[in-house]
Amino acid sequence: xxxxxxxxxxxxxxxxxxxxxxxxxxxxxxxxxxxxxxxxxxxxxxxxxxxxxxxxxxxxxxxxxxxxxxxxxxxxxxxxxxxxxxxxxxxxxxxxxxxxxxxxxxxxxxxxxxxxxxxxxxxxxxxxxxxxxxxxxxxxxxxxxxxxxxxxxxxxxxxxxxxxxxxxxxxxxxxxxxxxxxxxxxxxxxxxxxxxxxxxxxxxxxxxx
Numbered sequence: 735x736x737x738x739x740x741x742x743x744x745x746x747x748x749x750x751x752x753x754x755x756x757x758x759x760x761x762x763x764x765x766x767x768x769x770x771x772x773x774x775x776x777x778x779x780x781x782x783x784x785x786x787x788x789x790x791x792x793x794x795x796x797x798x799x800x801x802x803x804x805x806x807x808x809x810x811x812x813x814x815x816x817x818x819x820x821x822x823x824x825x826x827x828x829x830x831x832x833x834x835x836x837x838x839x840x841x842x843x844x845x846x847x848x849x850x851x852x853x854x855x856x857x858x859x860x861x862x863x864x865x866x867x868x869x870x871x872x873x874x875x876x877x878x879x880x881x882x883x884x885x886x887x888x889x890x891x892x893x894x895x896x897x898x899x900x901x902x903x904x905x906x907x908x909x910x911x912x913x914x915x916x917x918x919x920x921x922x923x924x925x926x927x928x929x930x931x932x933x934x935x936x937x938x939x940x941x942x943x
Contacts, residue, residue, distance in 0.1 A: 766819045768804070768914045770828040772921040775839040775929075786936055787845035787855040789888070790833055793826040795863040800824065804910055805867040806875075813867065819910035826863045829881075829921070833861065836925040842936055857894075857936060860884040864898070868905065868913035875905045877916035881924050885935055895935040899924045 798805065802824055803815040821828065830848065837846045837859075847853060865880030878900070885895040903920040905912035 763818045766910070767822045768819065768910070769822050770825050770832075770914075770921060771918050772832045772836070772925055773918070775836050775922075775925065785844045786842065786857070787847065787853070788837060788843045788857040788859055788932075788936075789847045789849050789851060789853075789855045790830065790837070791849040791858060791860045793830050793833070793861045793863060795824065795826040796865075799826065799863050799866055804913065806910075806913070807867055807869045807871065810871065816910045825866050829861075829863060832921060832925060833859075833928065836929055837932065840929045840933065842929070842932055855888055857932075858886045858888050859932070860886065865900070866917065868910070868916070870908070873908075875908055875912065877903045877905060877913050877920050879903070879917065879920040879924055881928070883928055883931060885932060895931055897927075897931050899927050901927075 802821045862882040882898045901920040903916040905916040
């Protein structure tokens with residue numbers, strides 16, 4: 735009887751300890767936030783063809799990119815969200831100053847403004863972010879970045895150029911952070927192509943404000 739009582743006490747004590755561990759609050763996973771960035775572009779040494787100006791309209795985004803979620807694909811046609819990683823701001827919002835900086839460094843424009851502004855400009859650039867997701871169906875995983883651009887001559891409201899840029903960039907690691915690094919490289923390339931689009935079309939018409 736004494737042995738049985740002793741064993742019962744040990745069992746009760748063990749159950750009490752396990753109950754305490756169960757009741758302890760579980761720390762929530764730490765949510766990591768990332769910025770969308772691009773490499774700094776060297777300033778062009780080409781002199782300005784004229785006192786051209788351009789306005790960057792507020793960048794739109796397709797519905798799935800209208801939040802701060804970081805998206806990935808493991809199976810075709812199925813888009814998922816990282817649970818412990820997200821963008822610091824909406825990707826389109828973080829992209830806007832990068833576009834402004836790239837056009838300022840291009841030497842194509844004397845003035846680069848964000849919309850809305852009260853100043854008459856020569857050109858208006860409208861952009862839409864159509865894709866930003868990490869695909870894990872291949873190895874290494876890749877980032878797909880898609881940006882649609884419309885360049886409009888402001889006085890005549892004529893679209894002088896439009897293009898959809900699609901860049902695929904391999905990620906250095908198979909996680910959300912690897913996607914962030916790849917996004918930086920992809921964004922840098924898209925901005926380079928965007929500058930070249932503007933370079934090919936600005937100044938070819940009598941674009942007075």
